[in-house]
Each structure stands twice: as structure tokens, then as C-alpha cells.
Amino acid sequence: MKSLRGLAVLTALSALAALTVVTTAAPALAGPAQAVSGAAATICNRYCDGRDPALSPSDRQPVSSTLYGRRFTVHVNDTDSMAWATVDGGTATDEVWLDRSFDGGRTWVDSRLGATTIPAGASGTRTAMFNVDDWANQGVGALRACGKAGNRPEITCTAWARSTWNAADRRTAAATALMMRYDRANGLFDGNGWWTGANALTALIENIQRSGMGSYRYAIANTYDKNLNAYQGQFRNEYLDDTGWWGLAWVAAYDVTGDRRYLNTARADADFMYAYWDNRCGGGVWWKTDRAQKNAIENSLYIQLNAELSQRIPGDTLYRGRAQAAWNWFQSTGMLNGSNLVNDGINLNTCRNNGDTTWTYNQGVLINALVELNRLTGDANALATARRIGDALTTSTYLSPNGILREPNESNTCSGDGASFKGAAIRGLGALNTVTGGAYNTYLRRNADTAYAGNRDSLDSYGSHWAGPFVPTNHSCQHSALDLLNAAP
Numbered sequence: 001m002k003s004l005r006g007l008a009v010l011t012a013l014s015a016l017a018a019l020t021v022v023t024t025a026a027p028a029l030a031g032p033a034q035a036v037s038g039a040a041a042t043i044c045n046r047y048c049d050g051r052d053p054a055l056s057p058s059d060r061q062p063v064s065s066t067l068y069g070r071r072f073t074v075h076v077n078d079t080d081s082m083a084w085a086t087v088d089g090g091t092a093t094d095e096v097w098l099d100r101s102f103d104g105g106r107t108w109v110d111s112r113l114g115a116t117t118i119p120a121g122a123s124g125t126r127t128a129m130f131n132v133d134d135w136a137n138q139g140v141g142a143l144r145a146c147g148k149a150g151n152r153p154e155i156t157c158t159a160w161a162r163s164t165w166n167a168a169d170r171r172t173a174a175a176t177a178l179m180m181r182y183d184r185a186n187g188l189f190d191g192n193g194w195w196t197g198a199n200a201l202t203a204l205i206e207n208i209q210r211s212g213m214g215s216y217r218y219a220i221a222n223t224y225d226k227n228l229n230a231y232q233g234q235f236r237n238e239y240l241d242d243t244g245w246w247g248l249a250w251v252a253a254y255d256v257t258g259d260r261r262y263l264n265t266a267r268a269d270a271d272f273m274y275a276y277w278d279n280r281c282g283g284g285v286w287w288k289t290d291r292a293q294k295n296a297i298e299n300s301l302y303i304q305l306n307a308e309l310s311q312r313i314p315g316d317t318l319y320r321g322r323a324q325a326a327w328n329w330f331q332s333t334g335m336l337n338g339s340n341l342v343n344d345g346i347n348l349n350t351c352r353n354n355g356d357t358t359w360t361y362n363q364g365v366l367i368n369a370l371v372e373l374n375r376l377t378g379d380a381n382a383l384a385t386a387r388r389i390g391d392a393l394t395t396s397t398y399l400s401p402n403g404i405l406r407e408p409n410e411s412n413t414c415s416g417d418g419a420s421f422k423g424a425a426i427r428g429l430g431a432l433n434t435v436t437g438g439a440y441n442t443y444l445r446r447n448a449d450t451a452y453a454g455n456r457d458s459l460d461s462y463g464s465h466w467a468g469p470f471v472p473t474n475h476s477c478q479h480s481a482l483d484l485l486n487a488a489p
Helices: 170-179 195-211 218-227 240-257 260-274 296-312 318-333 360-377 380-395 417-435 441-454 475-487
Strands: 021-023 060-067 070-077 082-088 095-101 110-117 142-148 155-157
Touching (some): 060 142, 060 155, 070 142, 082 095, 082 142, 170 475, 195 240, 195 417, 195 475, 218 240, 218 260, 240 260, 240 296, 260 318, 296 360, 318 360, 360 380, 360 417, 380 417, 417 441, 441 475
Parallel strands (some): 021 155
Antiparallel strands (some): 070 082, 095 110, 095 142, 142 155
């Protein structure tokens, strides 16, 4: 397993002073969501902020909260992607307003939107309507209703909610929740996710291919332009598996855009990995440029990346030969064990399987590599081996207890490298499912249905446990769930 390089901890911004908050719904995301000072700018999409709710052609009420007998509710106008808040069961001077966030509720600049009080003689009131998203600035938004009794200091807020624009079904809703975590300023997710960001971008691209929703295509070019010169350039760094993840992301980007700069970068990534192939233990790519470990993950990625490149380069023999050589070497190591599961790497003293953990992603990435190798060469043994691994993965009581994929030592928090593993695993199984005519439909559908029912919040964010319960999320857990929904029939 790769070392837990982890993601930078998101630091909280300054909270509103002297504010006591009581919530009746769990917050959407981990950590203390904080208000950020600053005046809210008026947003205009189809209509501008401040529109009368009486003009709304629809009224969906996804979340509400109660405090001292008052009920605070978010009303969503899905037709126009706007929302308003109401308070009912109150008395004069009770307050209600909306908060608006563009990072999934971790922070919000737009606070107390439409703040209003119940007038004398009434028991309720409502705010004006406000836009959920900021289309001009590619802001993927969410709103919540907040309020208080006029004679008490406590405040209640609902869970965050949004419209069904770009979220009409569970696949696109999960993609939209992932994009709430996308930092347009640096082109990464959650501020600095690197190899996990490559997986998130890949999941997003596959969602574009599967759903046909191109609303977030801008993330492809933005990620590329903002990070092309990072580390060693062309998405290369000292970790060869990181380079492989990015190379595959750029092949996927090439497929949906036709832009050859992405394919050229994928070739540069594959060539960089090849520079760290040597004859120690008969072959194989090193995990890191310090040449201290040879593991399954970077070599499976290497097979897949070379096989995919060869299919997109007319007349190629170079990448085809590298893919075949890597698979021949992989088989010789015994990393694919007698139970048809892939262990983590090799012992450099014996040059054989080190017997370490069978992480989920080692199964799925090799499956994906073998599917691509079969597509390239027609090697029936490669596809048959992929089937054996797929069968072992889906029937293992260790990796799929009760038929639901679970990472060994699965954490209750979405942090570290392991949160991305199941996404890569299920992506590979989905590729195998496609070429086998739906052999794993039942397994994929069961996992998707179970996660949707018990591992999801009001913004369609998913935690680490596909069997439930929901735990706070990050982009790694979210892209893994999106990979699952992309793969499920």
C-alpha cells in the first residue's frame, strides 16, 4: 500500500461572533462549517436574486428544522434553480434567512440572504428567492434555511440543499456533489488532492460519458492548465503510481475532447514510468523514484496505460510491447495469489509475492488493465484472468461482506489514501462488466442501491461505508461513490 501521504487538513475560517447554533439535521460535511465575512453579491442566472416566490412554478421542500415550535424550511424551485426559506408556527419578530455556500457547506460567504421577520399578527413569513448556483463563475452552490425565535438567542439551520439542475438522477447528483469540492483556483479537489484528484477527474469524465451531462467539462482544461507545470511537469512526480493515475485521466480526457495535448501528456507519463522499469527481480516498475519498492499498483497502472495508449496511436508497437512485457512479468511474481486476489507487492529479497494486504484497488486496476490488454491484443487468457479476479473480489467475505464492497480496515473518516481505493476497484469491475455483457450487474446494482439508501446526505454526498451509515465525506469518498454509480446499470 502506498504510504499515507494524506490530504491537507482543511482549516476552519473565523466563525461569526457570539452565535449559538442548534441544528436538527447533521451538517453535510466534516468539520465546523464556518461563515466568512463579506457582503453577498447579487447573482443572476435565469433570474436575479430577490425574485418573488409567488412566481415560482414549483415548490419542493427537501429539508426543514424546528426550534421552539417554529418550523424553518427550504423551498426549492427546480425549474429555475432557485430557493427560498420560510418560518411557520412562530410569532412576531421571529427571523428567517438563507445561507449560500459554494463548497458544499464547509464555508459560506453569502449569509443572511433575504433576512426577514414575522410581522405583527402573523405566524409565518418567507424570504425572497435566491439562486442556488453562480453560472457565470462556475459556482456549484447549496442553500440552507436558518432562523431564530425573536426572544431567544439560539439559531437553527437546516441541512444544505440544492436544486435538481445538474442533479436530475443519482449519477449526475453525485457528480455535482463532487464538483462542490472542486477548487477552480488551483484545479484540484479539496484544495490539494493530487493522485486522488486524478481519480476524481477520471470519475467525472466517465460520468460525462455515461450521463451525457457536459456541465463540468470545464474542469478538464482547468485542471490541466493549472497543474501542467506542477512537480516535475506533465503530471509526473516521484511516485510512479501517481503518474499512472494522471496518465489514465488524460487518456480519458482525450477521449471526450479529442484534444491531442492530453494524449501527448499521457504518453509523457507512460514514458516516465518506463524510465523506472529495470531488471531487478526480472522487471517491473518501481513504486517511487528512490527505487525501494516494487508493488502491484504502479505495475497494473503501467499495463493499463500502455494498453490504452497503443489503441489510440495508429501503427503503435512500442506501448503494446511494454504492456505485454509488464503483464508477463506480473504473472511471474505471484502477486496474483492462489485465491485469485492481488497482494500489495513483492519481497525484493525473494522477488515473489510479499503476502501483504489485498487492497480493493489492486483488484480493480489489474482487472481494468487486463480488459484493455484483451481489447488491444485479443489475449483470451487476460480476459479470463480478469474474470477470475472479478469473481474473487465480488464473492470474498473479506472484501465484499454481505455482497457490499468494503476496504480492509475501512475508516470512519474520509481521509488518507484508502478513501479512493474502492473507486478504482469498482471502475475496473465496471469495465469488466461491460465487456462480459453484464456479468456483474447484480453486484454493482446492489452496491449502488445500498449506498444510495444508507450512505448519502441531502446534497448527495457519500461517505466511506457503502453499506452505511453515512459519515462525513471528502472528494476521495465522493469520487469512489461516483465511480460506483457510473459503473452500475
